[in-house]
Amino acid sequence: MEEPFKIxxxxxxxxxxxxxxKDYVSRVEKHINDTIQEVQKQTSSISTHNLLVLVALNxxxxxxxxxxxxxxxxxxxxxxxxxxxxxxxxxx
Numbered sequence: 001m002e003e004p005f006k007i008x009x010x011x012x013x014x015x016x017x018x019x020x021x022k023d024y025v026s027r028v029e030k031h032i033n034d035t036i037q038e039v040q041k042q043t044s045s046i047s048t049h050n051l052l053v054l055v056a057l058n059x060x061x062x063x064x065x066x067x068x069x070x071x072x073x074x075x076x077x078x079x080x081x082x083x084x085x086x087x088x089x090x091x092x
Contacts, residue, residue: 007029036051
């Protein structure tokens with residue numbers, strides 16, 4: 001059942017609906033607000049629009065880096081699995 005969640009980002013309140021855990025939604029809210037604060041510290045006076053564009057770029061950059069890490073881990077696991085299968089086949 002979809003449950004409404006209230007969050008606040010940059011002083012604006014939003015109601016989200018979805019099948020999410022309350023703790024997960026809180027983590028998402030905190031991560032967005034932390035990223036906004038981090039970008040604000042690194043820039044001088046900036047419009048809200050430009051701030052949010054920089055935040056979006058920052059979040060996409062983090063996402064793509066994590067996606068690449070996951071891809072590399074999958075390749076490592078697949079390679080290791082193949083090596084183990086070959087070792088087992090040779091010893092059987």
